[in-house]
Amino acid sequence: MRAYVLLFLVAAVVTYLLTVVAREFAMRTGAVAKVRDRDVHAVPIPYMGGVAMLGGLVAAYLVARELPFLADAPDFVLEDTGVVILAGALICVVGVVDDIFELDALTKLGGQVLATAILVGFNLQYSLITFPDGTQFSIDPAQGALLTGLVVITVVNAVNFIDGLDGLAAGVVGIGALALFLFCYQFTRINDIGRASTAALLTVALAGACAGFLIHNWHPARLFMGDSGSMLIGLILAASAVTLSGSYSAGGLNVNAFDASTALLVTFLPLLLPLTILVVPLVDLVLAVVRRTRAGRSPFAADKKHLHHRLLEIGHSQRRAVLIMWLWAGLMSFGSVFVTLYRGPVVIGGVIVATALIVLLTFVLPKIRGERTDKLLEAPEDLTPLEKQVGDQRI
Secondary structure (H helix, E strand, O other): OHHHHHHHHHHHHHHHHHHHHHHHHHHHHOOEEOOOOOOOOOOOEEOOHHHHHHHHHHHHHHHHHHOHHHHOOOHHHHHHHHHHHHHHHHHHHHHHHHHHHOOOHHHHHHHHHHHHHHHHHOOOOOOEEEOOOOOEEEOOHHHHHHHHHHHHHHHHHHHHHHOOOOOHHHHHHHHHHHHHHHHHHHHHHHOOOOOOOHHHHHHHHHHHHHHHHHHHHOOOOOOOOHHHHHHHHHHHHHHHHHOOOOOOOOOOOOOOOOOHHHHHHHHHHHHHHHHHHOHHHHHHHHHHHHHHHHOOOOOOOOOOOOHHHHHHHOOOOHHHHHHHHHHHHHHHHHHHHHHHHOOOHHHHHHHHHHHHHHHHHHHOHHHHHHHHHHHHHHOHHHOOHHHHHHHHHHO
């Protein structure tokens, strides 16, 4: 675990430091987010945060190559990690060009397909499913490539779609990366197998990069990640889950730790986990596609009706809207991991209680604050000094 903590810190610190350089580069190249009708920022903000995060990922990978814990692991761990970062670098370059020159949607999609092709070309794709009874099902290479492309491109665009508020995309992906790392690490610990894995290495570095970037990206943001960042972190997260295919099977599990239903979840987790972790942005993606196509518009045509926009409309501040979406992301990602790895009423009860609390925060809190604001406007003399102060800040 200490090695992974070190890699998290390396990625976070390097990303934090490089963000300053990336901001200057964005200013010099004109990669600046102008204020548009659908945006919520009031002043132009530089892009290029993805360049800093890529630097953090590369730094963590280089340090990992020198750590005995990972250097002595099977060769494919570091080799596959390098391939994923290479694909991430390609998609980051496409994003940088888009941040400067604003590429059309089809060109960006072509870059995503090319990055996915790198993964498939190095045999990083869905290939094998092992069922709880030990039976193995091999996926046809062509079908595995198509499935891999579908998952990776869907996740990349889902992350891109939610990158609309300061700190939102980096926080959601960082939470998802930590949840996936928890699954990888606890699975190996429970079953007493080697702790070193490609997915664990990638996710802990990704979580660190997101954490280092968030310091600059929290509202009011000094830098946006841009498409260079949203596509990069989406690809790294999706590819991390893809690397689990054939590595974390339900065959030969510790029967005292897993029952039949849980073993079945583990079987399909490499496919389901990236979708479960990003269920909030994926729902946003589906709703956006349906909404735009029904209106006769391109599914890639931007609008101001995403989930985070709706949270703002019902009365949440920008920071609180981001925190609420973080909570939903954490509930879905960590909830799915805990339910998969652990059984018992405590886990199920905890998930139910957490869900109820987040629902209250999402829908009841803005009404309470709105009523207090109305009360301030109508009869300020009836409020306590603390209520007046809160109301003044709200107005």
